[in-house]
Amino acid sequence: MSVWIAIGVTTVGCYLVKLLGLSVPAGVLERPAVKRLAALVPIALLAALTAQQTLSEGTALVPDARVAGVGAAAVALLLRAPFLVVVGVAVLVTAGARALGA
Amino acid sequence: MTQQTGIRTEAPPRSDAAVVRDALGVGVAVGLSGFAFGVTAAGAGLTVLQTCALSLLVFTGASQFALVGALAAGGNPFTAAAGAFFLGVRNAFYGLRLAQLLRLPRALRPFAAQWVIDETTVVTLAQSGRRAARIGFAVTGATVYLLWNLTTLLGALGASALGDPDAWGLDAAGPAVFLALLAPMLRTAVERAVAGLAVVLVLVGVPLLPAGVPVLVSALAAPAVLALRGRVPGLPKTEPDTADLPDPPDPEDPPHPLDPADPGRGGADGTGAVGGDGARTATGGRAGTGRAAAGPETGAETGAESGAETGADEKEQVG
Numbered sequence: 001m002s003v004w005i006a007i008g009v010t011t012v013g014c015y016l017v018k019l020l021g022l023s024v025p026a027g028v029l030e031r032p033a034v035k036r037l038a039a040l041v042p043i044a045l046l047a048a049l050t051a052q053q054t055l056s057e058g059t060a061l062v063p064d065a066r067v068a069g070v071g072a073a074a075v076a077l078l079l080r081a082p083f084l085v086v087v088g089v090a091v092l093v094t095a096g097a098r099a100l101g102a
Numbered sequence: 103m104t105q106q107t108g109i110r111t112e113a114p115p116r117s118d119a120a121v122v123r124d125a126l127g128v129g130v131a132v133g134l135s136g137f138a139f140g141v142t143a144a145g146a147g148l149t150v151l152q153t154c155a156l157s158l159l160v161f162t163g164a165s166q167f168a169l170v171g172a173l174a175a176g177g178n179p180f181t182a183a184a185g186a187f188f189l190g191v192r193n194a195f196y197g198l199r200l201a202q203l204l205r206l207p208r209a210l211r212p213f214a215a216q217w218v219i220d221e222t223t224v225v226t227l228a229q230s231g232r233r234a235a236r237i238g239f240a241v242t243g244a245t246v247y248l249l250w251n252l253t254t255l256l257g258a259l260g261a262s263a264l265g266d267p268d269a270w271g272l273d274a275a276g277p278a279v280f281l282a283l284l285a286p287m288l289r290t291a292v293e294r295a296v297a298g299l300a301v302v303l304v305l306v307g308v309p310l311l312p313a314g315v316p317v318l319v320s321a322l323a324a325p326a327v328l329a330l331r332g333r334v335p336g337l338p339k340t341e342p343d344t345a346d347l348p349d350p351p352d353p354e355d356p357p358h359p360l361d362p363a364d365p366g367r368g369g370a371d372g373t374g375a376v377g378g379d380g381a382r383t384a385t386g387g388r389a390g391t392g393r394a395a396a397g398p399e400t401g402a403e404t405g406a407e408s409g410a411e412t413g414a415d416e417k418e419q420v421g
Binding site for chain 1 (some may be wrong): 131132134135138147148152155156159160161162164165167168169171173175176178179180182183185186187188189190191192193194195196197198200201202206211212214215216218219268269270271272273274275276277278279280281282283284285287288292293296297298299300301303304305308309311312313316317320321322323324325327328
């Protein structure tokens, strides 16, 4: 049940912010402080999510084969690989590292 | 100055077919990664129905991965939804830009809204003219929506056949998606500082706080860095054009964080690279990067001539 609650809340929230952007008159969200925060908050969240999902398991820090996979994805990004390749590299390297016993 | 001639001229209006090709390319590449989402969600314990509901209804990848990750870690539904929601807030700012380009009739907006995501924004912003923008938006939106949902279903169904998704390395798909979205946003010192602080906060928080909460706490890195900038060496008070949105990530050709300059933000990056603290803190506000004329003058007052001048110089080259 709690999963459905989470899905419902996320659905409503994410849809409303999408609609908000299309509907409000330009200028309302254009204040510099708002824009600056709006640009930086996703950066903080994405960085945190990358670190958390690479290094933790539940509430413990457990570095494992994912570190190798995400590291390889970072290299792929530096080499300007397309999105799908970046994700593919991460998956394959993680699987490989795990098969080797990492 | 020699660069002046090397700068790309304004792209001529492109044919509808070319716009469609672009849109399809992005749509296919991103739509396929729905498979990774389907497998990840199923591996996190969601049913096939729940997994598909997320892709159909939420339809913004980063939020979906975040929600599933938080639920898998045992977070309560509201904390998990909050993290997903905050990630989705960026779509409101994409919508602002798109509204001006697309000029959709009021009645269409509630339907178009569901497609306001990273990929449609990238493709739409790249077009010149309303017709091309609308085609780009519609084709990218339709392609991503269709493929994302189809591959989500396949991933969710296939997850049981795969057995343990971790053995296939699929637990690395989520963080790789986040990293791919993040990389093009890290252009300035301020942006990198926010990312770095967020990583520290979340890693400190994971063992101490309930699941899902550390990611929310890490969002505080944004206001914290904004409050600190100018007071800490290396954190310039002015951040070039970051008052604007980060360019939405382009899955086909991610703008590179190490790029010397690209035409759109060249002036900003140029100043950032050469001015160091001098040029940027000296000019205060956004004048230094926005107007070349203001750079050297304001910089001179505080003795940062060389930095500011070089900044202005580069600005002329790109401008």
